[in-house]
Amino acid sequence: MVQKKMSTHGAVNIPVQMRRSMGLQPKDVIELEEKDGALILRPREIRCAFCGTDEDVLKLKGKGICVSCLAKAQERKGEGNED
Ligand SMILES: [Zn+2]
Numbered sequence: 142m143v144q145k146k147m148s149t150h151g152a153v154n155i156p157v158q159m160r161r162s163m164g165l166q167p168k169d170v171i172e173l174e175e176k177d178g179a180l181i182l183r184p185r186e187i188r189c190a191f192c193g194t195d196e197d198v199l200k201l202k203g204k205g206i207c208v209s210c211l212a213k214a215q216e217r218k219g220e221g222n223e224d
Pocket residue numbers: 189190191192193194206207208209210211
């Protein structure tokens with residue numbers, strides 16, 4: 142858990158580790174939702190956690206990955222393991 146102080150304008154900075162793990166980049170649009178006394182903040186569009194693109198991004202284990210990075214990852218996985 143992270144504690145953050147809100148600015149006089151209501152702005153809150155998102156820690157860099159969280160931005161990275163969510164694939165958030167400057168100027169990205171995020172959605173805010175109030176639910177059961179909590180604020181839920183989620184990226185409107187998921188980005189690839191590896192190259193940062195927002196095109197052809199799939200969700201994999203809660204993270205975004207684009208089709209080309211997925212192909213690269215599968216290529217690497219397949220090395221020395223051909224059948
Ligand atoms: Zn990618």
